[in-house]
Amino acid sequence: MSKQEECNKCKTAGFPGQLINFRKSTRINPATNKPFWDLINPDGSDHEHKQNGVETMGKTPQNDQLVIDATRLVRTIETLTESVNALVFAVCADTELQRVQARAMVSK
Numbered sequence: 001m002s003k004q005e006e007c008n009k010c011k012t013a014g015f016p017g018q019l020i021n022f023r024k025s026t027r028i029n030p031a032t033n034k035p036f037w038d039l040i041n042p043d044g045s046d047h048e049h050k051q052n053g054v055e056t057m058g059k060t061p062q063n064d065q066l067v068i069d070a071t072r073l074v075r076t077i078e079t080l081t082e083s084v085n086a087l088v089f090a091v092c093a094d095t096e097l098q099r100v101q102a103r104a105m106v107s108k
Contacts (some may be wrong), residue, residue, distance in 0.1 A: 015050040030074055
């Protein structure tokens with residue numbers, strides 16, 4: 001295992017001494033085409049940043065809104081992009097067959 005480091009995000013939130021390690025993830029960053037690095041605790045469990053006395057996963061007490069991780073956000077953007085592409089294709093379609101195909105793409 002690599003050298004342990006103090007988590008800067010937890011330290012900034014008022015929780016110093018939170019030791020972490022890094023593990024190469026199987027997830028790929030679509031922007032750079034490089035793997036993400038997961039933060040793990042010394043015992044091997046996934047590290048969750050502490051903020052105002054609570055973990056940052058799930059709902060935050062300040063605004064009661066769900067925190068969404070980057071992987072879910074990227075998948076949502078990819079789905080939205082596919083739908084927009086299909087709608088543009090439908091608008092530009094010359095034949096009824098192309099319009100039907102475009103509608104089927106949007107319905108997925």
